[in-house]
Amino acid sequence: DTGVSQNPRHKITKRGQNVTFRCDPISEHNRLYWYRQTLGQGPEFLTYFQNEAQLEKSRLLSDRFSAERPKGSFSTLEIQRTEQGDSAMYLCASSLGSGGFRQFFGPGTRLTVL
Amino acid sequence: DQQVKQNSPSLSVQEGRISILNCDYTNSMFDYFLWYKKYPAEGPTFLISISSIKDKNEDGRFTVFLNKSAKHLSLHIVPSQPGDSAVYFCAALIQGAQKLVFGQGTRLTINP
Numbered sequence: 001d002t003g004v005s006q007n008p009r010h011k012i013t014k015r016g017q018n019v020t021f022r023c024d025p026i027s028e029h030n031r032l033y034w035y036r037q038t039l040g041q042g043p044e045f046l047t048y049f050q051n052e053a054q055l056e057k058s059r060l061l062s063d064r065f066s067a068e069r070p071k072g073s074f075s076t077l078e079i080q081r082t083e084q085g086d087s088a089m090y091l092c093a094s095s096l097g098s099g100g101f102r103q104f105f106g107p108g109t110r111l112t113v114l
Numbered sequence: 115d116q117q118v119k120q121n122s123p124s125l126s127v128q129e130g131r132i133s134i135l136n137c138d139y140t141n142s143m144f145d146y147f148l149w150y151k152k153y154p155a156e157g158p159t160f161l162i163s164i165s166s167i168k169d170k171n172e173d174g175r176f177t178v179f180l181n182k183s184a185k186h187l188s189l190h191i192v193p194s195q196p197g198d199s200a201v202y203f204c205a206a207l208i209q210g211a212q213k214l215v216f217g218q219g220t221r222l223t224i225n226p
Contacts, residue, residue: 004157031212042118042203042216043158056212091157101146101207103214105157 002026004106006092012112013082020078021109025094032075033103034067035091036060043091049075050097082113117141118206120217128225133191135220137204140185144206148214149178149189152201161202162189194224 005024013019025032030051035043046065048056051072061067064082069075079086089110093103119138127133137147145166150158164171164178164187171178177190191198204217 033212033214035214040123040218042120042205042218043214045213045215048212058213093157101148101209102160102163104160105150107155107157 004092004094004104006090006106006109008109009107010110010112012114014114015082015084017082018078018080019082019111020076021090021092021111023075023077023092023094023106025074025092026096026104028096029094029104030072030097031095031103032069033093033095034075034077035093035105037089037091037108038087046077079111082111084113087111087113115140116218117144118204118215118217120202120204120220122220123218124221124223126223126225127194129196130193133189133194133198133222133224135189135191135202135204135222137187137189137217138185139187139206141206141208141215142185143208144215145209146207147178147180147187148205148207149176150203150205150216151198152203152219158203191222194222196224196226198222199224 032049034046037043049069064080067077089108091108093105095103148163149161152158180187201219205214
């Protein structure tokens, strides 16, 4: 059973550095989502892909954030010029477009910006 | 604006008893609701869902109730087991949109 995988699981970086996270969805899932979770809060939606097309972006996604999903398979989330406020758990989820509304989540990447 | 609220940050229940987790929402456009469970160092795991055309959905020990007029839903777990100890998130969406809107979560602890 290959679920959603995310790499790295943990990332510590210094303020101002760029970081990139990777998400590999469940293989047959055509929809992929990124969420961010901070301490004591639920996950907050960042962006969503259907196949390779990025169809929705939250206003939380500043211009320092960019996400891609080349060829509609894995996805990357890049944060440029990281700030301490970017410290959070970044969660990826995937779903099958015709399979209802259940989203399957990966274990997340915890980012700490020093 | 917190459109989905879980007002109880934590809940402690004795093993074998019923656990009731509550969730309120403000956006009347939400028409599908889900509960997720999260263990430490893992991503949220889907538990149960309900469409707004229903008022109850049951799956084994888990039942979700929806009161649309009150914009309130609840998750009942009976009987509660030690393995149910986790953080529970309520989530909502508008069918046709794709983003889940989550509550803040409730940490459930089942005591032996």
